[in-house]
Amino acid sequence: MFIEPNLSGERRGWIEVICGSMFSGKTEELIRRLKRAKIANLKVEIFKPAIDIRYHEQNIVSHDENSIISTPIDNSQTILLLANDVDVIGIDEAQFFDDMLPEVCDQLALRGIRVIVAGLDMDYLAKPFGQMPNLLAKADYITKLHAICVKCGNIANYSYRKEAKGPQVLLGEKDVYEPRCRHCYYER
Numbered sequence: 772m773f774i775e776p777n778l779s780g781e782r783r784g785w786i787e788v789i790c791g792s793m794f795s796g797k798t799e800e801l802i803r804r805l806k807r808a809k810i811a812n813l814k815v816e817i818f819k820p821a822i823d824i825r826y827h828e829q830n831i832v833s834h835d836e837n838s839i840i841s842t843p844i845d846n847s848q849t850i851l852l853l854a855n856d857v858d859v860i861g862i863d864e865a866q867f868f869d870d871m872l873p874e875v876c877d878q879l880a881l882r883g884i885r886v887i888v889a890g891l892d893m894d895y896l897a898k899p900f901g902q903m904p905n906l907l908a909k910a911d912y913i914t915k916l917h918a919i920c921v922k923c924g925n926i927a928n929y930s931y932r933k934e935a936k937g938p939q940v941l942l943g944e945k946d947v948y949e950p951r952c953r954h955c956y957y958e959r
Contacts (some may be wrong), residue, residue: 782883783883784879784880784881784882784883784884784885784886785880785885785886785911785912786876786877786880786886786888786906786909786910786911786912787804787885787886787887787888787910787911787912787913787914788865788888788889788890788903788906788907788910788912788913788914789801789887789888789889789890789914789916790889790890790891790892790903790907790913790914790915790916791891791892791915791916791917791918791928792891792892792893792917792918792927792928792929792930792950793891793918793930793948793949793950794918794927794948794949794950795916795917795918795927795950796916796918797863797889797890797891797916798863798889799837800889800914800916801861801863801887801889802837802839804861804887805817805839805859805861805887806839808858808859808885813858813859814856814857814858814859815857815858815859815860815861816842816850816853816854816857816859816860816861817839817840817841817842817860817861817862817863818841818842818843818844818849818850818853818860818861818862818863819841819842819843819844819862819863819864820843820844820845820863820864820867820868821843821844821845822867839861841861841863846868846869846871847868847869847871847872847875848871848875850862850875850879851875851878851879854879854882854884857884858884858885859884859885859886859887860879860884860885860886860887861887861888861889862876862886862887862888862889863889863890864889864890864891865888865889865890865901865902865903865906866890866891866892866894866900866901866902866903867890867901868901868902869902870902870905872888872902872905872906873902873905873906873908873909876888876906876909877909880911888906888910890903890906891903891930892904892907892915893928893929893930894930895930895931895932895935895948896935897929897956918950919950920950920951920952920955921949921950921951922951922952922955922958923952923954923955925952925954925955926952927950927951927952927955927956928952928953929950929951929952929953929956930948930949930950930951931948931949931950931951931955931956932947932948933946933947933948933949934947
């Protein structure tokens with residue numbers, strides 16, 4: 772599905788990507804930006820992958836328990852169908868979406884919509900995760916957040932899985948993952 776770009780000059784859209792390791796505050800920052808947009812009386816729509824039901828089936832919830840209502844969806848193209856007459860779109864856990872997400876974000880930005888996307892930039896094996904590298908390449912603005920390493924207290928960029936078995940996608944919290952700096956991650 773291709774949407775005609777808004778080239779009239781009346782409103783310009785862009786893509787913002789918030790990335791980092793687990794426990795770095797990505798969802799917290801996404802919620803903060805979306806709430807500020809709402810305070811500015813902008814029309815906001817928020818989406819998350821339907822598979823992420825860790826905290827709530829519908830809401831996006833940060834580790835600090837801040838939340839904002841969202842629409843769970845199974846594929847990124849659904850956003851194009853639901854994003855009518857909006858100023859800002861928020862997308863959480865972008866790494867779990869399909870390979871059309873970067874194109875969807877591009878189309879939304881061309882419509883004049885501010886698109887704010889949050890997600891893990893690397894998986895537990897320290898490999899680029901899902902469509903995040905493509906989103907980072909298309910982003911107009913990038914914010915990389917860091918957690919604190921649980922081993923040494925330095926800044927952490929890595930999501931260490933305590934048991935390095937199983938599929939790439941394994942939803943979990945501090946029982947399964949912990950933030951680590953580069954040195955402590957590779958020290959294992």
